[in-house]
Amino acid sequence: MALDLSVEKVSKSFGDFTAVNEVSFAVEQGRFFSILGPSGCGKTTLLRMIAGFIEPTGGRILIRGSDMANLPPNRRPVNLIFQHLALFPMMNVAQNIAFGLQRRREKKPDIDRKVADILERVGLPKFGNKNIGQLSGGQKQRVAIARCLVLDPAVLLLDEPLGALDLKLREQMKVELKKLQAQVGTTFIYITHDQSEALVMSDHVAVMNKGRFEQVDTPRMLYAHPKTPFVARFVGDNNAWNGIVADQRDNLCTIKTADGQTFSAGAEPDLKPGATVSFFIRPEAIIIAPESGLDDFNRLTVTIKSILFDGANSRLLATPTDGDAELMIALPQNRQYDHLAAGDRVDIGWSARSASCFRVP
Amino acid sequence: MNAARSRITLPFLIFVTPVLMWLFLLIVLPHIDLLLMSFRIEDDAGAMVWSLVNYLNFFDEPVYWRTFTRTAVYAILTTMITFSVSLPVAFYITKVVSPRFSGFLSLLLLMPFWVSELVRVYGWMILLRESGVINHFLLRAGLLQRPVEMLYNDITMVMGLVYTSMLFMVVPLISVLESLDDSLIEAAYDLGGNVFSIVTRIIIPHAMPGIVSGGIVVFMLTLGNYLTPNLIGGKNSLWFTEQIYNQFIASFNWNQGAAFGFLLLILSSAMVWIGLKLTRQKLSQVVQ
Amino acid sequence: MIRSLPNTRPYTLGFKLYVILFFVFLFAPLLITCVLAFNDSQFPALPWKGFTLEWFTADLPERVGIFHDSLNLSAIGVSFKVAFWVSILSTLVGTCGAFLFEQENFRLKQALYFLMLAPLVVPGVILGISILLFANTLGVFFENTFNLDVPLFRPGFWLVVLGQFSFISTLVTLVVSARLKKFDHSLEEAALNLGATRLQVIWHITLKFLRPAIIGAGAVAFLMSFENFNTTLFLVGSQSTLPITLYLQVRDGSTPVINAVSFLLIVGTSMLAVVNLTLSRKKE
Numbered sequence: 001m002a003l004d005l006s007v008e009k010v011s012k013s014f015g016d017f018t019a020v021n022e023v024s025f026a027v028e029q030g031r032f033f034s035i036l037g038p039s040g041c042g043k044t045t046l047l048r049m050i051a052g053f054i055e056p057t058g059g060r061i062l063i064r065g066s067d068m069a070n071l072p073p074n075r076r077p078v079n080l081i082f083q084h085l086a087l088f089p090m091m092n093v094a095q096n097i098a099f100g101l102q103r104r105r106e107k108k109p110d111i112d113r114k115v116a117d118i119l120e121r122v123g124l125p126k127f128g129n130k131n132i133g134q135l136s137g138g139q140k141q142r143v144a145i146a147r148c149l150v151l152d153p154a155v156l157l158l159d160e161p162l163g164a165l166d167l168k169l170r171e172q173m174k175v176e177l178k179k180l181q182a183q184v185g186t187t188f189i190y191i192t193h194d195q196s197e198a199l200v201m202s203d204h205v206a207v208m209n210k211g212r213f214e215q216v217d218t219p220r221m222l223y224a225h226p227k228t229p230f231v232a233r234f235v236g237d238n239n240a241w242n243g244i245v246a247d248q249r250d251n252l253c254t255i256k257t258a259d260g261q262t263f264s265a266g267a268e269p270d271l272k273p274g275a276t277v278s279f280f281i282r283p284e285a286i287i288i289a290p291e292s293g294l295d296d297f298n299r300l301t302v303t304i305k306s307i308l309f310d311g312a313n314s315r316l317l318a319t320p321t322d323g324d325a326e327l328m329i330a331l332p333q334n335r336q337y338d339h340l341a342a343g344d345r346v347d348i349g350w351s352a353r354s355a356s357c358f359r360v361p
Numbered sequence: 362m363n364a365a366r367s368r369i370t371l372p373f374l375i376f377v378t379p380v381l382m383w384l385f386l387l388i389v390l391p392h393i394d395l396l397l398m399s400f401r402i403e404d405d406a407g408a409m410v411w412s413l414v415n416y417l418n419f420f421d422e423p424v425y426w427r428t429f430t431r432t433a434v435y436a437i438l439t440t441m442i443t444f445s446v447s448l449p450v451a452f453y454i455t456k457v458v459s460p461r462f463s464g465f466l467s468l469l470l471l472m473p474f475w476v477s478e479l480v481r482v483y484g485w486m487i488l489l490r491e492s493g494v495i496n497h498f499l500l501r502a503g504l505l506q507r508p509v510e511m512l513y514n515d516i517t518m519v520m521g522l523v524y525t526s527m528l529f530m531v532v533p534l535i536s537v538l539e540s541l542d543d544s545l546i547e548a549a550y551d552l553g554g555n556v557f558s559i560v561t562r563i564i565i566p567h568a569m570p571g572i573v574s575g576g577i578v579v580f581m582l583t584l585g586n587y588l589t590p591n592l593i594g595g596k597n598s599l600w601f602t603e604q605i606y607n608q609f610i611a612s613f614n615w616n617q618g619a620a621f622g623f624l625l626l627i628l629s630s631a632m633v634w635i636g637l638k639l640t641r642q643k644l645s646q647v648v649q
Numbered sequence: 650m651i652r653s654l655p656n657t658r659p660y661t662l663g664f665k666l667y668v669i670l671f672f673v674f675l676f677a678p679l680l681i682t683c684v685l686a687f688n689d690s691q692f693p694a695l696p697w698k699g700f701t702l703e704w705f706t707a708d709l710p711e712r713v714g715i716f717h718d719s720l721n722l723s724a725i726g727v728s729f730k731v732a733f734w735v736s737i738l739s740t741l742v743g744t745c746g747a748f749l750f751e752q753e754n755f756r757l758k759q760a761l762y763f764l765m766l767a768p769l770v771v772p773g774v775i776l777g778i779s780i781l782l783f784a785n786t787l788g789v790f791f792e793n794t795f796n797l798d799v800p801l802f803r804p805g806f807w808l809v810v811l812g813q814f815s816f817i818s819t820l821v822t823l824v825v826s827a828r829l830k831k832f833d834h835s836l837e838e839a840a841l842n843l844g845a846t847r848l849q850v851i852w853h854i855t856l857k858f859l860r861p862a863i864i865g866a867g868a869v870a871f872l873m874s875f876e877n878f879n880t881t882l883f884l885v886g887s888q889s890t891l892p893i894t895l896y897l898q899v900r901d902g903s904t905p906v907i908n909a910v911s912f913l914l915i916v917g918t919s920m921l922a923v924v925n926l927t928l929s930r931k932k933e
Contacts, residue, residue, distance in 0.1 A: 088549070395778065591900075
């Protein structure tokens with residue numbers, strides 16, 4: 001499939017500080033690609049380099065195969081949806097959308113037709129004469145997208161556009177944005193610090209930290225098989241432990257923790273005995289009162305410290321009886337565990353292969 | 362916030378009394394008196410009678426209404442030039458220069474505003490006159506053979522008027538441009554806009570309240586200016602305030618002067634009103 | 650285009666050059682005025698004939714420095730007195746105006762507010778002549794009816810004060826109103842709730858909050874009064890203010906004494922402006 005965007009070893013430094021450090025990736029046509037990272041990780045700088053607001057200090061950016069070096073933003077086939085949308089309050093909806101077409105000196109009848117068309121496509125027919133102030137948050141979002149899509153860009157860049165919305169609307173817009181992207185078929189590059197936005201909407205997600213990409217993968221793979229400790233911590237909740245590898249066979253290693261417990265966890269074959277490692281286990285991978293006789297299974301008795309009730313997302317907070325670590329355990333709300341209370345002792349366990357393990361440098 | 366206080370309370374009386382005295386004794390009644398006086402003349406017997414003569418004189422005597430039109434046209438021209446000179450400066454200070462300097466530059470911009478208009482006009486006089494500093498340098502550089510009088514012409518006068526009232530345009534422009542979100546300009550640029558379309562479609566529409574309030578103040582100050590046209594304007598090209606001054610001080614014909622004053626007041630109010638109507642704004646918004 | 654966008658070098662340099670020229674245009678007349686105050690020449694013009702302080706200090710037959718120039722000195726005194734009274738009166742009335750328009754509700758408030766703004770759009774010359782006419786009308790009326798000669802109604806010191814006060818009060822009202830808008834009304838309500846009367850609340854709470862704005866407005870009022878020309882022109886009597894005195898001298902030919910006065914004015918107002926700004930910065 002054709003590549004809409006390829007970024008090759010792009011860097012950007014501001015004085016001594018390197019905001020983006022030799023990042024490379026490619027996005028196929030029609031994909032929804034997210035860059036996920038904490039604030040200050042360099043994702044906005046990267047996005048602004050693709051848009052052309054910032055010149056990279058190194059590397060190349062190619063859009064549909066042509067090099068974008070020294071091409072100003074107003075001549076690149078990419079458009080940007082700003083964090084606060086940046087709709088022009090001095091113009092109505094139709095004038096906002098027509099702005100870019102007028103800059104291309106298109107004929108008035110063509111402009112009118114395209115504006116009506118795109119409004120139809122984003123589900124806002126007959127909204128042309130409304131003022132920006134009259135729109136709801138979700139409608140503004142769609143106008144902002146329409147304003148860019150009408151120019152038929154190769155790539156649409158989105159700079160955390162859901163950040164300013166309230167929680168309810170954000171949930172709704174996630175689904176809507178995904179549907180809209182599928183419908184129009186334009187390549188979306190979406191940056192966010194909210195993992196749920198990235199996981200729900202994207203075909204591929206790049207997790208970014210300190211100017212580098214940690215992992216580029218499908219949402220499912222990121223969640224199930226994080227490749228670095230940062231990804232394991234940042235994407236989804238995780239319980240973390242440090243320990244030392246005691247043994248390694250069949251991509252499973254045995255780990256001894258500082259407080260004297262022994263676990264086994266999935267690992268890369270290059271983890272040799274004696275290496276210091278971190279290993280991670282997801283709250284929902286931990287089974288309460290597991291049946292006996294499972295292979296490659298870690299077992300543990302814990303004391304419940306408190307129950308954090310949160311509907312479908314309820315958790316147990318517990319400590320091993322012979323340790324001081326604190327564990328988060330998913331508490332399914334199927335009435336099976338209603339009898340549990342703080343102070344109770346329960347047996348828990350997890351399959352060794354659902355834990356991931358990384359060398360600590 | 363405040364529950365409607367329809368009762369007359371002591372604090373209300375304390376506040377309202379001086380304000381009413383100020384506005385009625387010093388604003389309303391004097392202006393009514395101005396209007397009445399403009400319709401009075403002294404008849405042959407020396408008694409005061411009602412008459413339209415003061416206004417008829419204005420239309421009969423070409424020098425009066427020509428000065429009036431000239432003043433109005435030059436005031437509009439000055440306002441437009443002031444705006445074109447000030448907008449880039451305000452834009453530079455708010456959007457282009459690094460934020461570290463923008464505070465300092467706007468402070469620097471305000472400094473001459475504190476100094477008396479007379480001192481500023483005097484500065485231009487010693488720069489531009491025949492024996493002035495600029496002539497001195499041009500002669501020494503050999504660019505001129507003999508000194509040139511740069512004062513007492515319309516171009517210098519308009520420059521002086523622009524200089525005098527420029528700060529009243531720059532300051533509202535800076536405050537209105539500060540409130541313009543940078544991402545609007547970035548978005549317009551990203552959508553293919555160039556400098557011209559961004560200025561006309563984004564910056565000027567956003568800055569309209571500042572432009573109107575600056576424009577009104579500059580126009581008003583220019584129209585009512587006396588010092589600058591009198592000291593550096595041409596001797597044979599009168600400003601309308603000078604006509605008023607002549608009637609009051611030289612001819613001692615206060616009724617004629619009152620009529621002129623009232624005409625100037627109508628002109629300035631009409632221009633303010635048109636300015637507000639054209640941009641659909643209210644005076645109370647503009648002064649904020 | 651703006652600092653967050655890539656700009657071409659000619660654009661940035663051209664813009665910088667324009668702004669530099671603008672500031673040269675802004676400061677050239679002031680700087681040259683100051684410099685020529687120290688030139689050892691009979692005329693405020695180049696060539697430079699050496700540095701001297703004589704235009705400030707001399708008391709010679711051909712050269713009288715500003716410190717011995719009784720005409721200008723007395724004009725400065727008059728201006729100070731006028732500015733003092735104008736700033737006191739306009740601060741008092743302007744503060745009342747701010748309270749009236751921000752905290753009270755009454756019929757015709759909008760109309761009165763509009764009237765309060767009017768002096769901003771009335772040319773100063775018109776304010777001057779209308780107050781002159783009205784004072785004259787009252788004077789004639791008092792003389793004919795009560796056979797009283799009221800000096801207040803003739804051009805002179807107090808008429809100048811009133812004329813300047815009539816429009817400077819508007820500025821004070823606007824400045825103090827702007828501060829009053831930011832006042833947290835729950836403080837007032839708390840004080841009322843603790844048993845204070847409304848006047849006590851205003852005295853102890855609201856005025857304390859407004860103090861920086863009132864002082865700032867007073868300083869601006871002082872400067873505006875000190876420098877006013879247009880309104881004053883028609884109202885002066887025998888005691889001339891400094892701008893009027895300077896105007897007459899400049900019109901009829903000038904000596905470096907005017908540069909010396911201008912230098913003092915520039916330095917004085919700049920200092921007052923800096924003090925005012927640093928104070929208001931500190932308060933924020």
